[in-house]
Amino acid sequence: MKLEKTYNDYVYVYNTDLDTKQLTQSCEFIRHLILQNTNPAMAGIELGPATTKVFSQYNLCLFPFDGFYEVYEAILKAAHNHIEDWSTSWYMQAWLNYYEKDDYIDWHKHFKSDPNSWHGFVCVNCEESHTSYKFEDETQIDIPSKDGNLVIGVSDGDLHRTWPWPHHDRPRITIAFDIVPQKQIDFGVNHWMPIIKKEK
Numbered sequence: 001m002k003l004e005k006t007y008n009d010y011v012y013v014y015n016t017d018l019d020t021k022q023l024t025q026s027c028e029f030i031r032h033l034i035l036q037n038t039n040p041a042m043a044g045i046e047l048g049p050a051t052t053k054v055f056s057q058y059n060l061c062l063f064p065f066d067g068f069y070e071v072y073e074a075i076l077k078a079a080h081n082h083i084e085d086w087s088t089s090w091y092m093q094a095w096l097n098y099y100e101k102d103d104y105i106d107w108h109k110h111f112k113s114d115p116n117s118w119h120g121f122v123c124v125n126c127e128e129s130h131t132s133y134k135f136e137d138e139t140q141i142d143i144p145s146k147d148g149n150l151v152i153g154v155s156d157g158d159l160h161r162t163w164p165w166p167h168h169d170r171p172r173i174t175i176a177f178d179i180v181p182q183k184q185i186d187f188g189v190n191h192w193m194p195i196i197k198k199e200k
Contacts, residue, residue, distance in 0.1 A: 013151050027125075058191055075122075098171055099172035103164070107134065107161045118152055120152035120177055121151055131161070
């Protein structure tokens with residue numbers, strides 16, 4: 001996994017060798033499973049596609065389908081590159097963003113940094129699109145989507161969004177994730193999984 005670009009010393013873009021064709025097939029399959037086994041009435045947010053709204057009811061990396069374990073490994077590598085304080089335990093959640101024509105996620109925040117929290121996404125099938133970030137000083141950046149890239153950034157009050165997906169012949173697919181220290185987690189029925197500390 002190679003660092004391709006850094007934006008504002010805040011968002012980092014990595015090239016991976018993930019098999020995005022295989023991942024696309026797994027995401028197509030898992031989308032139906034998620035929609036059949038989650039409760040829209042218990043949706044965690046109102047933003048975005050159906051698989052995004054129920055993000056807190058599953059963790060994509062816990063499903064034993066082709067490519068998801070490799071996504072977890074890539075997220076671990078990114079986490080090890082950026083987490084400095086291992087005096088606490090770190091956990092991650094991961095979910096599927098499956099956009100059909102005209103779907104998007106408007107401006108929103110994730111976690112406040114305390115000490116550091118991280119948010120990111122893996123580009124599975126989303127070229128010809130971009131994700132926009134807006135910082136507290138109103139600076140805005142646009143990150144082009146390139147299939148196979150992993151994007152990770154500090155979660156510290158920034159706003160970010162996607163834009164309406166223009167295609168009707170294929171979905172826009174990303175896998176999003178949060179990485180937070182244990183104290184940030186509001187446990188219900190748990191869907192968080194640990195980030196294992198890298199051995200020296």
